[in-house]
Amino acid sequence: MDFLKKLGVNKENFGASLGPGDWSTTKDAGKIDSYNPSTDELIGSVYQCNKDDYNRIVKKSIEAYDHWRTVPAPERGQLVRQLGDALRDNKDALGSLVALEMGKIKQEGDGEVQEMIDIADFAVGQSRMLYGKTMHSERQDHRMYEQWHPIGITGVISAFNFPVAVWSWNAFIAAICGNTTIWKPSSSTPLCAVAVQNICNEVVAANDVPNIFSLAIGSGSTIGEAMINDHNVPLISFTGSTKMGRHVSKVVSERFGKTILELGGNNCIIVDETADMEMVVPAVVFGAVGTAGQRCTSTRRVIVHKDRYDELKDRLVSAYKQVNIGDPLDQNTLMGPLVNNSAVEDYSKAIEKAVSSGGDVLYGGSTIDGKGNYVTPTIIKAENEWAIVQEETFAPILYLISYDNLDQAIEMHNNVPQGLSSSMFTLNIRHAEQFLSSVGSDCGIANINIGTSGAEIGGAFGGEKETGGGRESGSDSWKQYMRRQTNTINWSKELPLAQGIEFNID
Numbered sequence: 264m265d266f267l268k269k270l271g272v273n274k275e276n277f278g279a280s281l282g283p284g285d286w287s288t289t290k291d292a293g294k295i296d297s298y299n300p301s302t303d304e305l306i307g308s309v310y311q312c313n314k315d316d317y318n319r320i321v322k323k324s325i326e327a328y329d330h331w332r333t334v335p336a337p338e339r340g341q342l343v344r345q346l347g348d349a350l351r352d353n354k355d356a357l358g359s360l361v362a363l364e365m366g367k368i369k370q371e372g373d374g375e376v377q378e379m380i381d382i383a384d385f386a387v388g389q390s391r392m393l394y395g396k397t398m399h400s401e402r403q404d405h406r407m408y409e410q411w412h413p414i415g416i417t418g419v420i421s422a423f424n425f426p427v428a429v430w431s432w433n434a435f436i437a438a439i440c441g442n443t444t445i446w447k448p449s450s451s452t453p454l455c456a457v458a459v460q461n462i463c464n465e466v467v468a469a470n471d472v473p474n475i476f477s478l479a480i481g482s483g484s485t486i487g488e489a490m491i492n493d494h495n496v497p498l499i500s501f502t503g504s505t506k507m508g509r510h511v512s513k514v515v516s517e518r519f520g521k522t523i524l525e526l527g528g529n530n531c532i533i534v535d536e537t538a539d540m541e542m543v544v545p546a547v548v549f550g551a552v553g554t555a556g557q558r559c560t561s562t563r564r565v566i567v568h569k570d571r572y573d574e575l576k577d578r579l580v581s582a583y584k585q586v587n588i589g590d591p592l593d594q595n596t597l598m599g600p601l602v603n604n605s606a607v608e609d610y611s612k613a614i615e616k617a618v619s620s621g622g623d624v625l626y627g628g629s630t631i632d633g634k635g636n637y638v639t640p641t642i643i644k645a646e647n648e649w650a651i652v653q654e655e656t657f658a659p660i661l662y663l664i665s666y667d668n669l670d671q672a673i674e675m676h677n678n679v680p681q682g683l684s685s686s687m688f689t690l691n692i693r694h695a696e697q698f699l700s701s702v703g704s705d706c707g708i709a710n711i712n713i714g715t716s717g718a719e720i721g722g723a724f725g726g727e728k729e730t731g732g733g734r735e736s737g738s739d740s741w742k743q744y745m746r747r748q749t750n751t752i753n754w755s756k757e758l759p760l761a762q763g764i765e766f767n768i769d
Contacts, residue, residue, distance in 0.1 A: 264363075266356035270458035272307060278453065278480025279312030280460045281323050283468035287316045292481060297454050300366040300600040301590055301635045309453040311481040317489050320477045324416050324443045325495060327473035332413045332441040339439045340390025345466050346435070347383030350376060357427065357458055362591040364452050365426050366599040366636070367554045369592050379431040382720045382736060389741055390439035401762075404755030411745040413441030414521075418496040420487060420511075422503050423602055424557045424657070426452035427459050429525070432724070432735040433500045433744075434476060440744040443475045445496065447487055451602055453480050483507075491515050498523070498744065502559075505655075505681075505729045512731070523743055524731025525724070527655040528559045528683030530706075530715035531676045533698065534567040534575060535669065538688035539712075543575065546688070546714035547661070548582045552598050552640045553716060556659035557606070559730075560684040560708070560716040564645075564652065564662045566672045572665045576642075579663070580626045583640055588631065600636040601658060607636050610658035616651040617643050617662070625663065647675040655681060669694055677705045683726035684708040684715040707734070 267273075278295075279287035292313040297306045312320075331339070350357070358373035367375070398407040417437040421429045426449060434444040448456035456478055463476040479486050491499055491514045500523040501511045508526040515522050532550070534543055550562030567575050591599030601607050607630055614628050627641035638658065645652050645662035652662050666672040676685065685706040687698040695711045697703050707726035708718060718724050723734035734740045760766060 264359075266359045267307070269356045270353065270360060271461040272360065272454050272458050274307050276307060276309045276454070276457045278309045278457075278478065279316040279320060280464065280474070280478040281320055282474035283464040285474075287312055287319070289313050289316050292485070295450050295453050295480065297364055297452070298603075299363055300602050303634055306364060307454055309457060309480050312479050312486065313481070314485060314489060317479050317481070317486055320445055320479050321416070321493065321495050323474055324445055324477050327475050328413070328415055328443045330473055331443060331475050334441070336390045336393055336439055336441065339441065340387040342466065342470055342472060343383050343390070343435050343438055344387045345470070346463065347380050347387070349462050349466050350380050350383065353462060354380070357455075359592065360455055360458055361426055362599070364454050365423060366591055366602055367557075368596050368599050369594060371554055372591070375425060375428045378428040378720060382431050382435050385720055385737060386435040386439045389436065393440065393741065393745070400751065402753070402759045403757070404753065406752045406754065407749065409747055409749045411440075411742065411747055414497045414744065414746050415442060416496045417442050417444045417744060418490045418493070418499045419444055419446045420490065420499065420501045420503065421446070421448050423449035423451035424554060424559070425502075426455035429502050429735070430456075430459065432720070433523070436736075436741050437744045438475055440741055442744055443477070445477045445479055445490065447479050447481065447490060450480075450482065456480060492518070494518055494520075497521060500733075500735065501525070505731070508731050521743065523725070523733030523735060525559060525726070525733070525735065526731040527681045527729055528561070528726065529563050529653070529655050529679040529681040530560055530684040531564040531566060531686070532562055532715060533672050533676055533687040534565060534571060535672075535687065535689040535691060535694050536568040536570050537690040537694070538571065539690060540571075540574065540578060542712060543688045544578050544582050546686070547579060548586070550714040550716045551661040552583070552586055552659050555598050555601050555638070556640070557602060557657050558716050560718060562661065562715045563655065564647070564664060566647070566664045566666050566675055568672075569665045569667055572663075576625060576663060579642055579661075583626045583642060586640055588637055588639070598640060598659065601638060602636065604636055606657060607638060609656060610638050610660065613651055613654075613656040613658065613660055614641060614643070617645060617649065617660075620649040620651060621646070622649070647678060653679050669697065673698065673703055680729040681726065682706045682728035683730040684710075684718070686710040686713060686715050688712055
């Protein structure tokens with residue numbers, strides 16, 4: 264395929280980039296075969312790096328950091344600007360590769376690359392706004408202020424569902440802060456990572472900059488464990504399951520490292536009695552069916568007022584019948600496959616559990632025969648307290664739940680272990696304000712009259728409870744990639760102590 268050639272992706276690739284033109288040739292750690300989830304056909308392979316490769320990458324990254332942190336932040340931003348331009352030039356090709364390897368539709372693949380471009384633009388502006396504060400000292404002729412310094416290497420461990428965008432959320436902000444980045448991508452989407460690294464290498468080489476962006480493709484048990492245990496990596500940004508997030512948090516905190524954890528979501532939309540169904544239906548369908556339900560922000564539950572339940576149920580079923588399932592590279596497709604057969608098995612098991620709990624399958628509920636990992640998007644009448652409803656299933660399964668009053672709806676909404684994204688559709692300003700208040704949604708993201716997915720990069724992204732904590736992307740998330748330092752300058756001829764303490768010596 265032409266777009267693979269454009270991105271420098273071959274049938275066989277190496278998984279350790281130590282700088283422009285410097286890829287490790289290690290083959291003893293085995294290789295990852297990447298399959299098209301639509302057809303189960305082999306796309307290409309990547310030789311995994313071993314522990315020695317990882318140690319070399321870290322050494323090179325430390326050397327790069329020693330230089331990069333001395334470069335003025337606005338100048339660092341200009342390199343990120345060039346990366347954004349390179350992504351613009353490769354948007355169609357990289358978006359196609361995301362669709363081919365991960366299985367999301369082409370429009371969403373292109374949209375993911377657009378997120379990278381957007382965060383590059385954001386980072387360029389942020390590079391001139393790494394502000395500290397000036398404080399008044401209580402001591403005469405003293406000045407106090409705070410400033411922010413880079414922290415070193417940022418370790419990024421990303422998931423398959425956003426194989427390129429989440430890396431950029433971290434790497435571009437880390438770069439303008441003066442840090443370097445080592446990326447361990449998902450083993451399900453290694454070719455996307457190789458393509459992005461090739462783009463980085465070209466921009467870095469053109470600017471005669473050391474390898475501030477490094478790639479380490481390998482198993483979680485080898486490369487992942489090495490990274491989270493490494494004192495040379497003060498910050499780990501991890502995207503994945505809550506179970507693995509607990510492990511990462513424990514290991515990193517034991518060495519007093521910092522983490523940004525983007526874990527599970529069980530995202531809900533409340534639909535009240537005043538909601539505009541012309542807006543509700545497309546928001547729910549996109550949120551639940553988009554990316555085949557494999558977003559951390561996918562809509563898992565809809566809690567709808569009892570007086571609107573039947574109307575919404577009928578309209579959703581009608582809309583689901585119109586979802587065109589097929590090749591994600593076909594522009595007419597609205598839903599592609601699940602990422603692999605294990606995801607298909609999880610989908611089937613979740614439906615079985617919901618039915619055994621008393622659930623009524625209103626639409627879908629079956630796999631699609633033939634090549635690939637296709638399933639039908641599914642709607643199930645359910646109760647919020649069921650064990651399977653409390654879990655996150657990475658598949659297009661939507662639980663439809665009714666409520667009597669808003670207090671009950673909010674209680675059900677919050678009564679799950681996760682706390683990532685949330686939404687309410689209402690034309691009642693009191694309901695909207697209650698949902699956004701301290702007694703409303705307990706999630707890191709709360710929306711009114713838009714869905715749970717499709718977050719913009721300008722806002723800080725992340726959640727609460729078992730979603731992990733920490734924030735990526737916009738707002739003041741840049742502060743997590745830096746260390747804060749308070750400075751006091753005494754420009755007097757005396758040495759007064761704080762709090763009026765006197766310590767007299769001759």
